[in-house]
Amino acid sequence: MNINATLIGEIILISIIVVGALSFYLGKRKTQTPKLATFIGVLLSLIPPLGLVYIAILVLKNDVSQEKIAVSD
Structure with missing residues (x-):
């Protein structure tokens, strides 16, 4: 079985974009x-x-x- 490094890189890049966007949305x-x-x-x-x-x-x-966010600003 051949391991394609490009595919692994694309999976990691997509993961960074999706998790980053969800982290920001949920972080807010x-x-x-x-x-x-x-x-x-x-x-x-x-x-x-x-x-x-x-x-x-x-x-x-x-x-x-x-209310907690407004008080801390």
């Missing part, structure tokens, strides 16, 4: 620091299963209330 709703959540998501998406686990953790996390 679930954390007070969406940029940090996005950065962590992009780093973990270099190994695609870790990116999926990170997205699952963000999905299960409770939303941050808007």
Whole structure:
């Protein structure tokens, strides 16, 4: 069986884009620091299963209330 390095690279690139976008969207709703959540998501998406686990953790996390965000600004 031949391993195609280009295919692996494309899978990782697509994973970075998808997990990065989802991390930012969920980071805005679930954390007070969406940029940090996005950065962590992009780093973990270099190994695609870790990116999926990170997205699952963000999905299960409770939303941050808007009152707490307004007070902290």
